[in-house]
Amino acid sequence: MIELPGIAHDFVHANGMRFHVASCGSGDRLALCLHGFPECWYSWRHQMPLLARLGYRVWAPDLRGYGDSERPAGMAAYAIEHLLDDVAGLIDAAGARSTVLVAHDWGGVIAWFFAMRRPRPLDRLVVMNLPHPAAMERELRTWRQVRRSWYVLFFQLPWLPELLLRAGDYRAIRDAFRGMAIDKRRFPDEVLRVYRDQAARPGALTAMLNYYRALVRGGGGRRQAALGYPVIDTPTLLLWGEADTALSKETTYGTERYAANLTLRYLPNVSHWVQQEAPEVVNAMLEAWLADRPVPQAGEVAA
DSSP: OOOOTTOEEEEEEETTEEEEEEEEOOSSEEEEEEOOTTOOGGGGTTTHHHHHHTTOEEEEEOOTTSTTSOOOOSGGGGOHHHHHHHHHHHHHHHTOSEEEEEEETHHHHHHHHHHHHOSSOOSEEEEESOOOHHHHHHHTTSHHHHHHTHHHHHTTSSSHHHHHHHHHHHHHHHHHHHHHOSSGGGSOHHHHHHHHHHHTSTTHHHHHHHHHHHHTTTSHHHHHHHHOOOOBOSOEEEEEETTOSSSOGGGGTTGGGTBSSEEEEEETTOOSOHHHHSHHHHHHHHHHHHTTSOOOOHHHHHO
16 A cells, blocks of 8 residues: 555445545545556545645545456456446445546546536546547547557457566556656656556456457447537536647547537646646646636746
């Protein structure tokens, strides 16, 4: 268990599963933080104290299959429908009167669909470096984004992705962070070790990859597309590191057509790992938006 000052660790039963949840703060307003691949709750370490200071009870779970949360077997266990039910179950378990959903990368996939399908009401939605599914679907018709998304197709293969991610003491996991980052100082060895150790748990790599397999090979993406993309009326903040090598900036264009109350801010010279690489800027934007103040541009925060 990774210990950080002010952050507690508990186990929560939700949707018939046992989740490890890192938490801080108190009260009846929930900030539920959903991490991405190949991360864990630890990716929110810079935002959790801020959200607690703003009066939220902050929960950052390890998503199913990750970290100390339960790891069900089989690709079907990671279908997008189950992931949405996990979030609904966690909200129910918290018993809060309102919920802000804060998400990055794969957590953003879940968050966008959760806001569209509305299994539980949301007060606000924050997504970082993950495009709205309709915008992503559009951009996947271009060679520009297909070239960046090659790994998604590679992950559909059995056993070979696990083999390569495990090679060299999980070198690919470590390189995913420092290799993509612009400010590599944000990912010292002790941070990379956290993610390496999470990936090295028995069955963890397959569980992580099953998110991609269930969405593509398992048909989760097609099922969601068939349901359509209703406009999200929840106030939404989209933060985007412009130096994302996996997702082009163009995937953010037109998001306002799908989120009626959208605030979008770009962070130049920041990678896909936006909340870890530029926590001061992300936190300033997040705090202003949650307080209903004008959200600064990245350059204004730096100044």
